[in-house]
Amino acid sequence: MTVEAGGRTLPPRPLARSRRPRVPNLRGYALLAATLALWEVLSRFILPLSNPQVAVLMPAPSVVVVTAGHLIVSGELPGHLLASLKRETGAFLFALAAVPLGIAMGYWRAVHEQLYPLLEVLRPIPPLAWIPLSILWFGLGDTQNQFIIFLGMVFPILINTISAVHHVDPTLIRAARSLGAGERAVLTRVVLPAALPQIVTGIRVGLGVGWMALVAAELVGASDGLGFLINDARSLLRTDIIIVGMLTIGLAGLALDVGIRRLAVRLLPWSAALAR
Amino acid sequence: MGRLVVDGVSKIYDEPRGGPPVVAVDGVSFTLGNGEFCAILGHSGCGKTTLLNMVAGFEVPTAGSLSVDGTPIRGPGWERSIIFQDYALFPWLTVAGNVGFGLDMKKTAPAERDRAVRHHIDLVGLGGFEHHFPHQLSGGMRQRVAIARALGVSPRVLLMDEPFAALDDQNRRSMQDELVRIWQRQPKTVLLVTHSLDEAILLADHIIVMTRRPGRIKRRIAVDLPRPRDEDDPGYIALRKTLRALIREDAGA
Numbered sequence: 001m002t003v004e005a006g007g008r009t010l011p012p013r014p015l016a017r018s019r020r021p022r023v024p025n026l027r028g029y030a031l032l033a034a035t036l037a038l039w040e041v042l043s044r045f046i047l048p049l050s051n052p053q054v055a056v057l058m059p060a061p062s063v064v065v066v067t068a069g070h071l072i073v074s075g076e077l078p079g080h081l082l083a084s085l086k087r088e089t090g091a092f093l094f095a096l097a098a099v100p101l102g103i104a105m106g107y108w109r110a111v112h113e114q115l116y117p118l119l120e121v122l123r124p125i126p127p128l129a130w131i132p133l134s135i136l137w138f139g140l141g142d143t144q145n146q147f148i149i150f151l152g153m154v155f156p157i158l159i160n161t162i163s164a165v166h167h168v169d170p171t172l173i174r175a176a177r178s179l180g181a182g183e184r185a186v187l188t189r190v191v192l193p194a195a196l197p198q199i200v201t202g203i204r205v206g207l208g209v210g211w212m213a214l215v216a217a218e219l220v221g222a223s224d225g226l227g228f229l230i231n232d233a234r235s236l237l238r239t240d241i242i243i244v245g246m247l248t249i250g251l252a253g254l255a256l257d258v259g260i261r262r263l264a265v266r267l268l269p270w271s272a273a274l275a276r
Numbered sequence: 277m278g279r280l281v282v283d284g285v286s287k288i289y290d291e292p293r294g295g296p297p298v299v300a301v302d303g304v305s306f307t308l309g310n311g312e313f314c315a316i317l318g319h320s321g322c323g324k325t326t327l328l329n330m331v332a333g334f335e336v337p338t339a340g341s342l343s344v345d346g347t348p349i350r351g352p353g354w355e356r357s358i359i360f361q362d363y364a365l366f367p368w369l370t371v372a373g374n375v376g377f378g379l380d381m382k383k384t385a386p387a388e389r390d391r392a393v394r395h396h397i398d399l400v401g402l403g404g405f406e407h408h409f410p411h412q413l414s415g416g417m418r419q420r421v422a423i424a425r426a427l428g429v430s431p432r433v434l435l436m437d438e439p440f441a442a443l444d445d446q447n448r449r450s451m452q453d454e455l456v457r458i459w460q461r462q463p464k465t466v467l468l469v470t471h472s473l474d475e476a477i478l479l480a481d482h483i484i485v486m487t488r489r490p491g492r493i494k495r496r497i498a499v500d501l502p503r504p505r506d507e508d509d510p511g512y513i514a515l516r517k518t519l520r521a522l523i524r525e526d527a528g529a
Contacts, residue, residue: 175364178332179378179429180354189377193368270367270409 036061059240067240068247076229081248083224087142088207088214088256091149095206098157099199105158106165107191119158127151127213131220140221145214152213153206160202164195197271200264204257211253226252277345278432278465280308280331285340287326300326302490303340308433308482311463315470315480317519323491324469325437331467332358332435344432354378357426358435361442363418365410371397371421372406378429396424399458416447423458436468440475452478456503473519477512478505485522494522 043060059067071077105112127148138144168191176190218227226249233241264271287301301323308314316324329335331342333352342349344356357378365374372393379389397406400420410418419439426434439455440448456479459466470476476483477499485494497518501511 169364171360171362171364172366174332174334174352175358175360175366176377176381177334177352178354178356178358178435179425180381181377182381185381190366193366196368268368270411 056237057239059243063240064243064247067238068244071241071244077244077248080224080226080229080245081252083222083228084214084218084226084249085252087145087149087218087225088210090142091146091153091210091214092207094146094150095153095157095210098154098202098206099161102158102161102199102202103165103187103191103195106162106195107187112162119155123155123159127209128216131217135221142222145217145222145225148217149210149214153210156205156209157199157202160205161195161199164198164202165191167198168194197264197268200260200268204260207256207260208253211249211256215249278308278310279345280433280465280467281341281343282306282327282331283341283343285327285330285337285342287323287330287335288338299490301330301337302492304486304491304493305340306484306493306496308465308467310465312482313459313466313468313480314482314484315468315476316484316486317470317473317476317523318486318491319488319523320471322486322488324486326491327486328358328435328437328467328469331433332356354382354429355432356435357429357431358437359419359422359426359439361438363410363415363422363442365418365421365425367410370407370409371402371413371424374410374421375424375428378425382429392428392430396428399427399461400424400454414447415443416451419443419451420454423455427458427462427464431464433465433467436466438470439468441470441472448475453504455479460503473516473523474507476519477501477515483519485519 039058040060040062043055043058043063047055047058068077101115105115130148130151134144134147138147172190172194173186176186181189214225215227215230218225219231222228226245230242230245230249233239233245283305285301285304286299289298289300291297304323304327306314316327318324326335330337331349333349333356347355349356366377369377375396376389376393379392384392393406397403400423402417402420402424405413405417410421413421419442422439440451443451452475459479466480468476468479480499483497483499485497486492487494497515499515501509501515505512507513
């Protein structure tokens with residue numbers, strides 16, 4: 001659909017998908033509800049009778065909800081969530097260095113030639129495999145944690161940025177040059193914006209991988225954060241806290257991803273329209 | 277200002293798999309005076325796009341020299357802005373942003389920049405669409421933006437590479453008329469590459485017919501029909517016949 005030359009009064013087409021009236025479709029949640037109900041019955045009535053020790057390992061959903069309420073009111077859960085988000089953010093700021101590096105690698109063949117083999121060797125090493133070495137390097141604590149998270153983030157961002165630059169339409173670069181753009185203007189005003197949508201994709205993936213690495217890093221070497229919370233609860237046999245922690249990790253990860261996606265649609269409306 | 281001199285230009289590509297080198301353009305010379313509209317006509321593979329790319333500065337000739345107003349061509353620049361077949365608009369910029377891009381590169385003063393942007397958007401009849409993004413426009417409108425963008429930097433020579441090939445027949449015809457109207461209001465030296473006989477006759481003062489492999493100038497023909505040109509005019513029909521014969525000869529060879 002396009003705006004024709006005669007129709008000057010037509011407003012720009014709204015970029016958001018057309019909104020259908022939202023009727024909550026509950027049918028899709030039927031199995032989930034049934035599972036929760038079954039779980040509740042099992043944990044509350046059947047397990048305690050048959051094997052009380054196992055019952056401790058599987059708290060009822062209602063118990064989890066009550067525990068979550070307590071943890072939120074006491075400020076314990078928000079505190080740990082904040083600690084984790086702080087680590088994620090700190091590591092992310094460092095990992096953003098992958099954007100200029102990726103642009104350089106995507107744009108200049110010589111840089112690519114030199115750095116790509118190094119990248120190929122380092123990338124398949126899981127961030128968690130760095131934990132032992134990083135503890136020796138940085139000691140236990142925030143720096144070591146953030147290093148692990150950084151490693152989880154940096155490769156998806158880097159790989160996506162390189163590929164984004166490789167896929168910039170060469171005609172756009174030619175057009176810019178024939179309009180008088182020098183090397184610097186081509187990089188900052190053509191290559192960067194053209195690559196931005198895929199860079200954002202890299203950032204989304206990176207934040208996700210970083211979030212996974214974060215929990216693992218906190219399990220090993222932290223005194224706060226969601227990973228610490230669930231590991232600490234393990235030693236106290238508080239399975240309800242563990243489950244609350246796990247759900248929080250999942251929901252926070254989801255919120256992070258949805259947030260970035262919404263932000264991208266707002267900041268890069270043209271890219272959302274092109275992707276359709 | 278806007279005299280293009282192409283002097284003995286050849287372009288030879290080395291065959292990567294060790295075959296004989298390919299002569300894309302062979303000893304081409306011509307001169308375009310200020311304000312002349314010249315069409316280079318030929319089959320695909322006759323080297324016309326290679327020639328245009330050398331004028332644009334995207335490619336370096338193997339032999340010969342090119343200059344605009346006496347200054348040798350070394351690389352691309354705003355004095356030779358170009359209109360591409362697939363528009364090549366920056367999708368992240370609005371119509372005004374696209375038209376202003378080249379003016380920013382030239383470091384035009386803000387007031388003068390805004391004036392030039394408005395003037396060129398009006399010139400191509402897109403007033404009211406300044407804040408639209410390219411994806412919100414039709415193909416014909418996108419090509420108007422590309423024309424405004426290329427003219428906005430006040431090039432000495434305007435280059436066009438099959439500019440209307442991506443449009444449907446009706447749109448192409450109206451864009452050709454539009455281009456003649458714009459060119460008559462703001463005369464400019466234009467070098468147009470096309471494979472369409474009608475496009476060449478409708479638009480150009482001079483038509484350079486090229487042969488295929490090696491790409492050489494077969495003939496240069498002056499078009500002295502009054503504008504706007506009429507396809508039913510006997511002069512038009514005769515010229516079309518001549519051009520078709522020239523092109524056919526080459527295809528048969």
